[in-house]
Amino acid sequence: MNPEKLQRTWIAWLLICAVTILIYSGTFSYGILHNYDDDAYFGDPGITRLTADHVKDYFSRDYLGMYQPLPVLSFAVLMKVFPGSVLAHRILQVVLHCLNALLVLILVRRLSGNFRVASLTALLFAVHPMNAESVSWLAARSNLMYAFFYLSALIFYLEWQDKNKEWQWGMMLLCFTLSLLSKVTAATFPMAVILLDWFRRKEFSRRTVLLYIPLILLSLVFIRTGIRASGSFGHLTELGQSYSIFERMFLVLQAVWLYLVKSVIPFGQSVIYLFPWKTGGTLPASYFAAGSAACLLIAVLLIAGWRHRNREWGRAIVFWMLFFLVTLSIVLPLKWSRTVLIAERYTYIPYVGLLSMIITLIFIILRNRSRHLRSVVWAVLGAGILALGWCTWERVKVWKDPVSLFTDVIVKSRSGAEVSTAYYNRGNEYFRLKEDEMAIRDYSEALRIYPGYADAAYNRGLVFYSNGSYTDAIRDFSATIVLQPDNPDAWLNRADAFRAAGKYEEALQDLDHLILVHPDKFAYFNRGALYYFNLGQPDRGCSDWVQALRLGFQPAAAMLEKYCK
DSSP: OOOOHHHHHHHHHHHHHHHHHHHHGGGGGGOOTTTHHHOOOHHHHHHHOOOOHHHHHHTTTTTTTTTOHHHHHHHHHHHHHHTTTTTHHHEEEEEEEEHHHHHHHHHHHHHHHHHHHHHHHHHHHOOOGGGHHHHGGGGGGGHHHHHHHHHHHHHHHHHHHHHHHHHHHHHHHHHHHHHHTOOGGGGGGHHHHHHHHHHHOOOEEEEEEEEHHHHHHHHHHHHHHHHHHHHOOOEEEEETTTHHHHHHHHHHHHHHHHHHHHOOOTOOOSSSOHHHOOOTTTTOOHHHHHHHHHHHHHHHHHHHHHHHTTTHHHHHHHHHHHHHHHHHHTTTTTEESOSSSSOOOGTTTHHHHHHHHHHHHHHHHHHTHHHHHHHHHHHHHHHHHHHHHHHHOOOOOHSHHHHHHHHHHHHHOOOOOHHHHHHHHHHHHHHHOOOOHHHHHHHHHHHOOOTHHHHHHHHHHHHHHHHHHHHHHHHHHHHHHHTTTOOHHHHHHHHHHHHHHOOHHHHHHHHHHHHHOOOOHHHHHHHHIIIIISOOHHHHHOOOHHHHHTTTTHHHHHHHHHOOO
């Protein structure tokens, strides 16, 4: 890149950074999102107290159902260097987003050969409201980091294709590996590379194809790791249990439709997009309509683009649309899915494809058009960018704290499933803040909308227990047991509530049942206390405390020392 082009690139990027920092400046005063993953990082001693042994753990264990050692390491390092500072983490989020905008600018410029197309794409990427989740939510750090290494790997691959230097291939492989170590979603990289070669009319020689193999094998290893991590955490759901193959197809198409529409008109943004409740034994009619629209739109674009693939606009449509679909494919609700139909953070890399396609087509259409038409189009595009920036500014405010985040979901009232979940999550935050009345109200609303919401019943029981309303607590724990008979915590807490209410025999029955089906150190410890202090059977109490200690519950040692010498 000659000095003049380099200077233009840096100037454009600095302007984009200035706009991005302005839009996200409000996040610098935010704390962490309790009860919504942030506290899982900030409350983990293995992260807050960085040691060499802990670093080994980051690469050998999962966090929140994901294999993401590099993001976890970034949390640990910042906590070590800036102890107690949430601001340092907030700044890093925005810096990563700005760096990713630079990489988008470089990548699109290399592919389009048009500086203005690249600059506008990078600007749209930086200010788009759908990216607010990735930047404003600290727990989404993995999204920003995987994107940084993913885009870097694509750029190094282009460099290697053009200059054929071994170190460029090595840097591409390193960046790809680092991207996978940030988030398994990076496993789509080999397909993106194949698309790049097609778009640039590279010959698919035996040498080129052989170079794809290590990338594909590496992806498969990490995909397996990701499935294991999500499955062990309970994040993966077998959709066949609830939806037929036909319905799953339309769930996928509905997800794609939402992503397509929100790239242009990001209406009704939410932190929660759940799978729909069936009405009359099938999906709502809107899912079939939206799914059909998505299928038709994509088919028309790809067919038209393929027929004119030797022309600039046709090739751009095919490449960028397939780039969008390929990079999105790994998070679509196919056979397995996580607990949400879509998530706004999932569009972070895929939208590079959609935004690039839109801007490229605008430039191609405006060629040789009248100055008046070009002025009108640029005015509309400028107004659209300003509107998107304003939407992001407003959207960022929602991420201030859990109450505002879930109130936003409730107010928008997209579906009963989402509203009940939002009431439940907001209730958890009120419970943490010790605002018991507000928590009970929200849990009750969640149960009113969805009477089978076992977690809401259980947590409302915890609130009642904490404020001494033992009869109400027993009622809610009993409802939880009906809905989830294998929930050991519900049995354990109902036993505690029975004991607190003076119903010792009922408490003993619950603990006996729990120990029979799920021998647990807490159950033994609590039954020991019940025997010793309430039922007048100290020998049995001491025996249970011995068993609790054998199972690793150290407080039992103090009870044995004090009461069972």
